[in-house]
Amino acid sequence: MKALIISDIHANIYALExxxxxxxxxxxxxxxxxxxxxxxxxxxxxxxxxxxxxxxVQGNHDRAVAKAYRSGEELWSIPNEELKWRHHNARLLSEEDASFLESLPLSVSFMMDGAAYSMQHMYIDYDTIVSLPQFETFWEQQTSGDVRDSANRRLIFGHTHRRCIHYLGDRDLWLNPGSISYRRKDDPTKTAHYMTITDGRIEMKSLSYDRSPLYKAVLGTRLSEPETETAIRFFS
Known part of the structure; x- marks a missing residue:
């Protein structure tokens, strides 16, 4: 079986496609x-x-945009110099879109190729799991039944935009596919980061894509300057 693992899309349809x-x-x-x-x-x-x-699973930015959508008339009264991306996105949503974001679960668990997985957007803010006791405590909180009792345990996180695989034991690991849109400041690459899992084998991948439509769209928005700077840097 082959699974595609992605995270932190951030309204980037071009990288996704x-x-x-x-x-x-x-x-x-x-x-x-x-x-x-x-x-x-x-x-x-x-x-x-x-x-x-x-x-x-639901991310913190998914919640923020849905919340902005629910602010109603207040959303449309924000001056351009104070507009953030969440307001821009919320103004484009339909009721169906907002309800979909609100309905996303915080965590999902599943079995695949003999391994048990639990997926959630983040651990605690930008902290990561660095010890097996931390892993085991979080695993107990997030899982149940056959998933919890599996001998092969894998956590999937997003949020940090840092692609990695962190082994805490031969069969206990957590992974992060990175963001398909944004790197952190210490990583200047502009490729899309993601992972695939094929018959249990994890592969970390990156992909170049045409960012010009994103750059053009960003230049056409009216947002506060700090909100556009990062997008311009990555999509130019």
Whole structure:
């Protein structure tokens, strides 16, 4: 079985479609949250994941955009110099879109190729699990039944935008596919980061894609200057 593991899409439909073109033989797609915010195409991303029945957990930016949508008239009275990406995205959403973001679970567990998985957007803020006791405590909180009792345990996180695999034991690990849109400041690359898991084998991957439509869309928005700076840096 082949699974595509993605996270932190941030309203970037172009990276998403480029990855799918390369990995369309995947039988299932898992996303560790943050479908929207900090990008110009939230509705397109939401339509894409719904069409493909992607298994998704709710990210902090998903909650923020849904909350902005629910602010009603207040959302439309914000002056341009105070507009943030979450307001931009919320203004584009439909009621169906907002309800979809609100309905996303905080955690999902599943079995795949003899290994048990628990997926959630984050651990504690930007902290990571660095010890086996931390892993075991969190695993107990997040799982139940056959998943909890599996001898092969794997946690999937997003949020940090740092692609990694962290082994705490031969059969106890957590992984993060990174962001398909944004790197942290100490990583200047502009490729899309993601993972695939094929018959239990994890592969860390990156992909170059055409960012010019994103750059053009960002230049066409009217947002506060700090909100556009990061997007311009990555999509130029």
């Amino acid at each position: 480029a990855i799918w073109k390369a990995e369309s033989d995947s039988e299932i797609v898992y996303c560790a949250g943050d479908l929207v915010d900090y990008g110009p195409f939230p509705r397109e991303v939401l339509a894409w994941v719904r069409e493909r029945r992607v298994v998704i």
